[in-house]
Amino acid sequence: MHIPDGFLSNRIAIGFDALSGTGLFLSARRLKLEASARLVPMMGVLAAFVFAAQMLNFPVLGGTSGHLVGGALLAILLGPVPAALTMATVIIAQALFLQDGGLIALGANIFNIGGITAFSGYAVFRLLWRSACSEKRLAFAAFSAGWISMMLSAAACSIELALSGAIPLRIGLPAMVGYHALIGIAEGGLTAGVLAFLARVRPDLIEAPRNAKLSGLEWAGALIFVAIPFLILALAGGSALPDPLEKLIESGSAMTAGASGVQALISTLRFSEYFWEFLVLVALIFFVFLGGRFLHGRKAHQ
Amino acid sequence: MKHSFIDRYSALDSPLHLLDARTKLVGFTVLIAAVLWIPPGKPFAFFAYFFLTAILMGISQIPLTYIAARTLVILPFVLLAGLALPWKTGAGFALFSTLLLRSSLCLLILILLTNTTRFVELLRGLRRMGCPAILVMNLGFLYRYLFVLTEEVMRMRQARDCRRVGRARAAAEMKLLGSMLGTLLLRSFERAERMYQAMLSRGSCGEFPILAPRRFTWRDPAFLAGLGFFIWVAGYLN
Numbered sequence: 001m002h003i004p005d006g007f008l009s010n011r012i013a014i015g016f017d018a019l020s021g022t023g024l025f026l027s028a029r030r031l032k033l034e035a036s037a038r039l040v041p042m043m044g045v046l047a048a049f050v051f052a053a054q055m056l057n058f059p060v061l062g063g064t065s066g067h068l069v070g071g072a073l074l075a076i077l078l079g080p081v082p083a084a085l086t087m088a089t090v091i092i093a094q095a096l097f098l099q100d101g102g103l104i105a106l107g108a109n110i111f112n113i114g115g116i117t118a119f120s121g122y123a124v125f126r127l128l129w130r131s132a133c134s135e136k137r138l139a140f141a142a143f144s145a146g147w148i149s150m151m152l153s154a155a156a157c158s159i160e161l162a163l164s165g166a167i168p169l170r171i172g173l174p175a176m177v178g179y180h181a182l183i184g185i186a187e188g189g190l191t192a193g194v195l196a197f198l199a200r201v202r203p204d205l206i207e208a209p210r211n212a213k214l215s216g217l218e219w220a221g222a223l224i225f226v227a228i229p230f231l232i233l234a235l236a237g238g239s240a241l242p243d244p245l246e247k248l249i250e251s252g253s254a255m256t257a258g259a260s261g262v263q264a265l266i267s268t269l270r271f272s273e274y275f276w277e278f279l280v281l282v283a284l285i286f287f288v289f290l291g292g293r294f295l296h297g298r299k300a301h302q
Numbered sequence: 303m304k305h306s307f308i309d310r311y312s313a314l315d316s317p318l319h320l321l322d323a324r325t326k327l328v329g330f331t332v333l334i335a336a337v338l339w340i341p342p343g344k345p346f347a348f349f350a351y352f353f354l355t356a357i358l359m360g361i362s363q364i365p366l367t368y369i370a371a372r373t374l375v376i377l378p379f380v381l382l383a384g385l386a387l388p389w390k391t392g393a394g395f396a397l398f399s400t401l402l403l404r405s406s407l408c409l410l411i412l413i414l415l416t417n418t419t420r421f422v423e424l425l426r427g428l429r430r431m432g433c434p435a436i437l438v439m440n441l442g443f444l445y446r447y448l449f450v451l452t453e454e455v456m457r458m459r460q461a462r463d464c465r466r467v468g469r470a471r472a473a474a475e476m477k478l479l480g481s482m483l484g485t486l487l488l489r490s491f492e493r494a495e496r497m498y499q500a501m502l503s504r505g506s507c508g509e510f511p512i513l514a515p516r517r518f519t520w521r522d523p524a525f526l527a528g529l530g531f532f533i534w535v536a537g538y539l540n
Binding site for chain 1: 331334338372421445487491
């Protein structure tokens with residue numbers, strides 16, 4: 001889900017710009033130091049591959065369709081760091097070509113769609129996959145990697161929106177994660193399909209230990225890297241940093257739930273109070289599916 | 303095959319198109335930031351910025367229908383926000399209108415930036431402004447091979463549609479699409495290998511030299527100064 005400009009509060013957007021910028025800079029330097037000139041055209045062409053692969057739609061329940069996002073697939077094939085860099089390229093290009101996602105919100109989008117999918121997809125796949133395992137197990141591991149990475153990415157997106165005070169977590173989290181649990185079926189299915197095909201044709205691509213294999217220490221570092229900004233942003237939610245949207249929220253007294261920081265995180269636990277909004281949400285998702293089926297049916301007849 | 307779906311209007315020759323890429327990158331980024339930092343409860347400032355954006359759009363000669371279609375990207379977020387806000391009090395409406403105005407204005411400015419600058423020039427500008435070489439190279443390769451791979455996908459899709467009627471069941475469809483994407487992936491891998499060999503045999507130093515420098519003319523500082531003056535006036539009036 002590409003966040004446009006204006007929905008994240010400035011503090012959050014700039015924070016994630018700094019985070020993703022540092023990450024990009026460090027990974028670019030790391031790759032350069034490893035003298036992998038071979039990797040440069042590879043990453044560029046694979047970024048074009050991700051762009052082109054998004055033209056192939058995969059039908060999900062009820063006639064809507066999803067397409068490959070590709071973070072998990074690239075991470076399994078290239079290793080997480082080059083995969084994150086490639087996905088960052090794709091996201092920047094999507095913002096510049098298609099206006100998918102804003103300019104100031106670019107850091108948050110790279111973090112969600114590039115960083116989180118690549119690292120979590122890689123982690124899940126490595127946990128479930130064993131060398132020379134059966135095709136079913138490979139497909140299962142790949143499906144889980146794709147599916148879980150999409151949901152984690154959606155969860156991060158909704159947390160950022162809630163910390164910004166734009167969309168409270170009690171609405172954003174179930175909507176985003178629920179929708180991506182469905183769309184993620186396509187992501188998981190396509191990841192599994194591609195890897196099953198590669199296992200038959202070029203098993204060496206999956207078996208070969210990839211460059212940029214991370215050690216336990218680096219995994220811990222990555223986890224902290226993910227956790228710390230959220231913690232800081234959550235704790236700083238009520239601080240005195242100037243932020244226009246926050247001022248508006250403070251002046252409008254009724255805006256309590258999901259307004260800022262820790263409050264937003266706590267208020268999710270009380271779903272029962274928001275029964276009607278939740279119902280409307282479910283109905284909305286249902287109508288989106290109906291609409292998708294309708295459009296899909298029309299396209300098939302033409 | 304027809305696929306001129308991206309940066310279609312970036313090769314026009316309006317005054318905005320003639321500016322240096324760096325000028326537009328800096329100017330429009332500052333403009334977006336200025337919009338994001340408008341204090342709440344000041345609808346006048348939004349309208350001032352909308353006015354400026356409308357003028358710039360008129361100058362840029364991008365068709366309005368195209369801009370309108372592109373603006374729909376923010377719709378799901380607006381819907382979600384609209385669902386979540388407290389409508390019973392006045393704060394809900396104020397917050398919603400601020401969100402809507404702010405995000406659509408930022409989107410319009412982004413459309414202006416990307417549709418008045420050719421992508422290759424944008425990349426040159428980014429590189430000159432100190433963006434890491436590896437990232438600029440990646441973006442350049444992406445742009446260069448996007449159309450090749452897109453055509454490959456179109457051919458594969460045509461071949462598939464010629465050989466069957468309707469869709470298969472989900473599992474079979476997944477396997478089929480997986481094989482198609484896998485084939486595309488292998489071809490991309492092989493293409494990248496060939497590119498690497500070609501780069502090596504031509505003595506590549508790991509980066510493409512920039513051969514066609516765009517001169518920084520009097521228009522560029524004038525444009526930036528105009529923008530700065532506008533932002534200052536808008537801030538002062540508030």
